[in-house]
Amino acid sequence: MGKRLVIDPITRIEGHLRIEVEVTNGKVSNAWSSSTLFRGIEMMLKGRDPRDAYLFTQRACGVCTYVHGLASVRAVDSAAGIEIPDNARLIRNLLLGAQFLHDHMVHFYHLHALDWVDIISAMKASPQKTAELAAKVSPAPRSGVSDFKMVLARLKKFVDSGQLGIFANGYWGHPAYKLPSEVNLLAVSHYLEALRQQARTARMHAIFGGKNPHIQSLVVGGVTCATDLTPDRIAEFQYLWKETMDFVNRVYIPDVVAIAGFYKDWAKIGGTTNFLVYGDFPDSNKEPESFLFPRGAIFKRNLGKVEAVDTGQIEEHVKHSWYEGDKALHPSKGETKPRYENLDVAGRYSWMKAPRYKAEPMEVGPLARVLVAYGKGHAPTRKAVDDLLKQLAVPQEALFSTLGRTAARALETRIIGEAMEGWINSLVENVKKGDTKIYTDYEMPREAMGAGLNDVPRGSLGHWIEIKDGKIENFQLVVPSTWNLGPRCAKDKMSPVEEALVGTPVADPKRPVEILRTVHSFDPCIACGVHVIDPKTNEVYKFKVV
Amino acid sequence: MQNEKDFERRLEQKGVSRRDFMKFCTLLSATMGLSSSFVPRIAEAIASAQRPPVVWLAFAECTGCAESVLRTTYPWIDELLLDIISMDYHETIMAPSGEAAEKSLHDTVTKYQGKFICVVDGAIPTADNGVYGMAGGKTFLEIAKEVCPKALATICIGTCSSYGGLPAAAPNPTGAKSVKDAIGINTVNIPGCPPNPINFVGTVVNYLLFGKLPDLDGKGRPLFAYGKTIHDQCQRRSHFEQGEFVTSFESDEAKRGYCLYQVGCKGPETYNNCPTVKFNQGTSWPVQAGHPCIGCSEPDFWDRFSPFYKEL
Numbered sequence: 001m002g003k004r005l006v007i008d009p010i011t012r013i014e015g016h017l018r019i020e021v022e023v024t025n026g027k028v029s030n031a032w033s034s035s036t037l038f039r040g041i042e043m044m045l046k047g048r049d050p051r052d053a054y055l056f057t058q059r060a061c062g063v064c065t066y067v068h069g070l071a072s073v074r075a076v077d078s079a080a081g082i083e084i085p086d087n088a089r090l091i092r093n094l095l096l097g098a099q100f101l102h103d104h105m106v107h108f109y110h111l112h113a114l115d116w117v118d119i120i121s122a123m124k125a126s127p128q129k130t131a132e133l134a135a136k137v138s139p140a141p142r143s144g145v146s147d148f149k150m151v152l153a154r155l156k157k158f159v160d161s162g163q164l165g166i167f168a169n170g171y172w173g174h175p176a177y178k179l180p181s182e183v184n185l186l187a188v189s190h191y192l193e194a195l196r197q198q199a200r201t202a203r204m205h206a207i208f209g210g211k212n213p214h215i216q217s218l219v220v221g222g223v224t225c226a227t228d229l230t231p232d233r234i235a236e237f238q239y240l241w242k243e244t245m246d247f248v249n250r251v252y253i254p255d256v257v258a259i260a261g262f263y264k265d266w267a268k269i270g271g272t273t274n275f276l277v278y279g280d281f282p283d284s285n286k287e288p289e290s291f292l293f294p295r296g297a298i299f300k301r302n303l304g305k306v307e308a309v310d311t312g313q314i315e316e317h318v319k320h321s322w323y324e325g326d327k328a329l330h331p332s333k334g335e336t337k338p339r340y341e342n343l344d345v346a347g348r349y350s351w352m353k354a355p356r357y358k359a360e361p362m363e364v365g366p367l368a369r370v371l372v373a374y375g376k377g378h379a380p381t382r383k384a385v386d387d388l389l390k391q392l393a394v395p396q397e398a399l400f401s402t403l404g405r406t407a408a409r410a411l412e413t414r415i416i417g418e419a420m421e422g423w424i425n426s427l428v429e430n431v432k433k434g435d436t437k438i439y440t441d442y443e444m445p446r447e448a449m450g451a452g453l454n455d456v457p458r459g460s461l462g463h464w465i466e467i468k469d470g471k472i473e474n475f476q477l478v479v480p481s482t483w484n485l486g487p488r489c490a491k492d493k494m495s496p497v498e499e500a501l502v503g504t505p506v507a508d509p510k511r512p513v514e515i516l517r518t519v520h521s522f523d524p525c526i527a528c529g530v531h532v533i534d535p536k537t538n539e540v541y542k543f544k545v546v
Numbered sequence: 547m548q549n550e551k552d553f554e555r556r557l558e559q560k561g562v563s564r565r566d567f568m569k570f571c572t573l574l575s576a577t578m579g580l581s582s583s584f585v586p587r588i589a590e591a592i593a594s595a596q597r598p599p600v601v602w603l604a605f606a607e608c609t610g611c612a613e614s615v616l617r618t619t620y621p622w623i624d625e626l627l628l629d630i631i632s633m634d635y636h637e638t639i640m641a642p643s644g645e646a647a648e649k650s651l652h653d654t655v656t657k658y659q660g661k662f663i664c665v666v667d668g669a670i671p672t673a674d675n676g677v678y679g680m681a682g683g684k685t686f687l688e689i690a691k692e693v694c695p696k697a698l699a700t701i702c703i704g705t706c707s708s709y710g711g712l713p714a715a716a717p718n719p720t721g722a723k724s725v726k727d728a729i730g731i732n733t734v735n736i737p738g739c740p741p742n743p744i745n746f747v748g749t750v751v752n753y754l755l756f757g758k759l760p761d762l763d764g765k766g767r768p769l770f771a772y773g774k775t776i777h778d779q780c781q782r783r784s785h786f787e788q789g790e791f792v793t794s795f796e797s798d799e800a801k802r803g804y805c806l807y808q809v810g811c812k813g814p815e816t817y818n819n820c821p822t823v824k825f826n827q828g829t830s831w832p833v834q835a836g837h838p839c840i841g842c843s844e845p846d847f848w849d850r851f852s853p854f855y856k857e858l
Contacts, residue, residue: 007644009681011637014609016681036680038671039606039712040719049853055840056848059712062610062740063638106616114641154628163597163632169650170641195624199617203826210835211825212617213610213740217835219795224836226800338719340677351678439795516643527608 002029005509008036010519012111014063015526017485019497019519020345023506028515031494031501032345033485035352035526038322038338045475050076050444050467051220053475057463058214060477061527063106065213066099066205067456068477071463076220079450079465083285085437087229088222090427091208093281094237095215096456097420098204101244102212103457104366104413105201105252107523109194112406115517116259117179117187120172123155125185133182138254142193151189171513176505178262187259190251201244207237222439229427229436238424245417256410260392260403267394269504270402270518272496274299276362276483277372278309278462280455281419292419293412293455296372297357301400306375309357311453311462314478317354320347320487352482352526354489363496364459364483365522366409371399380418384411402500405521446470458525459483481525497522573620573744597629598754599654599662602636603693605686606679606713606722607668611704612638614740618747619827631750634662637681648682655696663750664697666690669706669713670728673721690729699759700725700733703746705842708735708766715848726766734759735766739842744823745771765845767817776813776839779821782806792836800836810855812841 002024010017016037022030041060045053053076058069070092077084084092127148134143158164171177179187202212208225209215217225260267274297281292288295296306322340343349356362373381388407389396398404430436445467452463459480466474486495494502500518507514604612616623616639627633633640634654640647654662668686671678676687684692694700702725705711713722726733736746749768752760760768777783785791785805792799792806805811816839820831833839840854841847 008683009637009643009647011640011643011647014638016604016679037606038678038720039722041712043717043719044712044715044848049855052852052854055854056712056715059608059610059739062608062613065610065613110616110639119641158628161597163599163634165597165627165632165634166636166640168634168640168642168653169646171646192624195616195627196619196622199619199623199826202617203829206826206829208835210830210832210837213613215835216832216837216840219837222795224795224800226795226836227803228830228835338678340674436801437796439800441794441796511646512644 003509005506005512007512007515010516010524012114012516012520013524013526014061015524017519017524017526018343019501019515021501021506021515023509026505026507028501028504028506031498032349033487033495033497034343034350035485037527038351039527040338042475042477045472048472050079050465050470050472053465053472054218054220057475057477060479061525062213064099064103064457064525066095066209066215067454067461068463069215069218070096071452071454071456071461071477072465073218073220074452074454075450075463075465077450078452079448079467080220080442080445082221082440082442084222084440087427087430087435087438088440089282089285090423090430091223091225091438092218093423094420094427095205095209096281097416097423098201098241100416100457101248101413102198102201102205104409105194105244105248106198107457108252108256108406108410109191110198111523112520113187113191114170115513115520116177116263117191118172118174118177118184119155119167119170119188120159121177121179121181122184122188123152123159123181125152125181127152127185130182130185134186137186137258138250140250140254142189148185148189151185151192155188171511174511174513175507176513179259183258183262187255190255193251194247197244197247200240204237204240204244207233207240219439221442224439226436226438229431229438234424234428234431241417241420241424248413248417253410253414256407257388257391260407263403264392264394266403266517267392267398267401270405270500270521271400272361272363272499273301274357274360274362275368275371276309276357276364276460277368278453278455278460281416288453292416293369293373294376294378296376297362298368298371298375299360303371303375303396306372311451313358314462315356315359316478317356317489319354319490321350321353322348323353350487352486354486354495355478355483356489356493359491361489361493361495361499362483364480365405366412366457367399367405368459369455370408370412380415381411384415402518402521409523444470456480458523479525481522484522485524485526497524569620597632598750599634599658600631600665601634601651601654601662601693601697602665602667603689604637605666605668605670605690605707606720607704607706608712609638609667610740611667612636615703615743615746617826618743620744621747626747631663651693655693659696661698662696663753664694664700665703666694666700666707666725666733667703669710669722670725671713671720671722672728673719678720687728690725694725694729694731699753700731701746701749702726702733702735702737702766704741705737705739705845705847708733708737709845711739712848714846733766734762734768736771737767737843737845738818741843742771742820742823742825745819763817767843771819772817772843774817774819776816776818776820776833779819780813780833781821782833795836803836806833806836806838808857809838810853810857811838812844812847812851812854812858813839814858815851816841816844818843
């Protein structure tokens with residue numbers, strides 16, 4: 001029997017997460033993931049106008065802003081049988097692409113980097129040597145000796161003030177930090193630079209979406225930004241896209257590769273087994289055939305066999321979640337009865353449910369997308385992955401790890417960013433031809449079912465709607481972080497993060513930085529993960545396929 | 547004179563160019579409706595030696611308000627965090643987790659009792675003794691009761707902490723309440739879903755400059771930001787006066803940028819400065835993007851103003 005360790009709150013994530021692990025002989029031998037906030041958004045939607053759903057669901061999360069809004073309008077579009085105009089598809093793709101660029105950059109620098117980068121060690125760096133190192137890593141601006149001198153001086157002032165703010169009580173000096181001081185200084189410089197870049201990157205959302213976070217230009221039937229389809233607005237978007245891609249190519253990806261080189265042992269830690277992708281970024285109204293990221297499922301790490309996805313095989317389990325129910329009901333008729341007693345990892349321990357596909361836990365997100373695209377022979381993905389494996393001199397097996405997950409996120413950022421150029425060009429061509437249609441009129445059906453299946457920064461996201469008397473009868477979200485960070489299922493199978501944590505080394509239980517590495521590699525987003533559909537104690541529950 | 551030199555030296559030490567800094571202060575003073583003579587005083591207040599300690603508590607929220615503050619550009623977020631305030635507790639961006647994170651909270655609340663600023667995003671679930679929201683094994687209700695009364699002031703960022711917001715939308719499954727209603731203290735409210743970061747920064751600066759919080763309206767909102775309706779400041783107002791309305795998002799009227807009143811705009815009943823300040827470095831705001839205002843800075847807007855696409 002090992003020693004129990006609780007980390008609550010897990011910080012540098014979205015939302016409220018508690019992780020409990022058992023440590024035996026310096027390694028995690030068991031793990032439990034608990035979500036500790038419940039809001040009940042689905043309960044609020046019942047009886048409302050289907051057109052309003054996106055405004056509510058977008059507030060599921062302000063970090064992965066936009067994506068729930070998109071999923072909801074797609075679900076209602078599908079229920080009403082609407083085919084949106086080409087420009088609306090392009091603008092929705094561009095907004096989703098911008099979300100990926102922004103989200104992944106912020107995740108790496110501001111939510112994940114401090115697990116690998118020791119900010120105090122950076123203060124011992126030589127600016128001269130850091131500049132030399134930076135020149136080897138990548139040709140990037142603000143990498144001269146004087147630039148690093150300025151960052152160092154700023155850090156020193158900050159530390160000397162005695163007010164360490166967000167950096168106080170960090171795990172600085174922990175033996176798991178392996179980077180030389182110069183690499184730490186380079187990374188800290190880019191941490192600060194990324195704080196500004198992300199604010200500029202977010203402006204892409206404001207151009208076609210009015211603001212960020214929580215854009216406000218989506219509607220069922222298309223988008224509303226009619227007066228922004230002008231040359232100056234498109235050019236402004238293009239400029240911001242270019243500036244962001246420059247950062248991705250010259251700073252973000254080279255940093256990930258440089259840092260990974262010092263942490264190759266993490267290519268053997270933190271892997272999972274099965275992967276699921278709904279796919280996204282339609283190139284036409286043919287879905288999922290025209291998706292940039294293909295739909296597919298991988299079992300037992302078998303990249304040679306990517307299976308088709310049957311959404312009828314998705315189930316949500318509540319054996320280990322804080323819900324109760326009287327009788328087994330279909331979700332469209334379900335009652336919602338949250339019931340909290342106490343947190344007991346042997347019993348119920350999370351507000352999240354446990355989604356399973358074909359009864360198996362599935363990892364979703366960047367690694368799943370990259371693996372499915374790789375398995376299906378997607379050329380840009382194969383090249384990006386093979387190049388990286390070669391550069392780091394690690395085998396393909398290394399992808400199934402904490403490091404693999406973090407690297408996959410960086411690789412797909414570039415792939416999506418490059419695809420955005422095509423969508424910008426298509427938008428320009430359409431406008432040039434005089435096609436400025438961004439909305440399709442429709443009649444809201446009295447009764448209908450619809451689904452919006454998406455792949456968003458943290459993974460596969462599904463919204464399901466049932467409309468009755470023109471109002472929302474039932475609305476369901478099954479979101480990426482529920483897949484990745486939910487509790488055990490009816491068969492007591494661990495969720496992906498629980499599985500990934502087993503085997504993680506813990507040098508000092510008081511300062512569990514290694515656990516944060518694996519947890520953060522999933523980019524947890526907990527507020528969206530917690531939702532309610534028809535909770536049934538110890539019941540396995542199936543979605544109706546629509 | 548000596549003061550001015552000291553100030554410039556301190557500014558320089560903080561790695562901020564005087565020019566950039568004055569630009570920021572000018573923008574802020576405009577937002578706050580102050581005359582230009584206040585600009586140097588704002589700069590002075592911000593550049594003061596001890597950074598005010600801030601504790602940010604996240605309750606039943608979506609983190610959109612924290613993300614919004616990350617988008618501040620005058621000052622940039624790195625300047626806010628490193629040079630202007632001391633963000634001692636903020637779960638989204640702080641380095642430590644678990645016990646070490648709790649230590650950060652405890653240290654500031656103890657050391658700066660009555661002197662730190664408490665910022666809250668998210669509503670407080672109160673049903674069933676608050677079990678619907680917990681952090682570090684305590685309910686949000688317990689944490690708020692413990693921390694907020696010890697603060698110099700509690701600033702509610704976003705509509706959820708200000709008025710209950712999304713979690714309190716009918717049927718309010720968790721008994722979510724505003725901070726004021728949940729624990730019975732007065733708060734400064736910066737509503738919006740999420741609010742413009744400039745209104746949050748402006749409020750902090752107001753405190754640094756005057757040593758007091760800004761003048762508020764009856765709903766706890768700073769008048770400098772929430773003193774006028776969206777409708778009264780809207781670029782599309784002349785179309786309203788001319789009777790030129792968008793009736794469908796597909797129409798030529800939509801392409802011409804006509805008034806969105808008939809497709810549900812809540813601008814006439816919503817107090818905020820979105821049309822003048824705009825979002826993300828002044829890039830746009832919802833009505834400019836062709837979408838009706840949903841009234842997100844008003845109490846109970848999720849229920850009071852929905853269905854959102856219906857004329858007021």
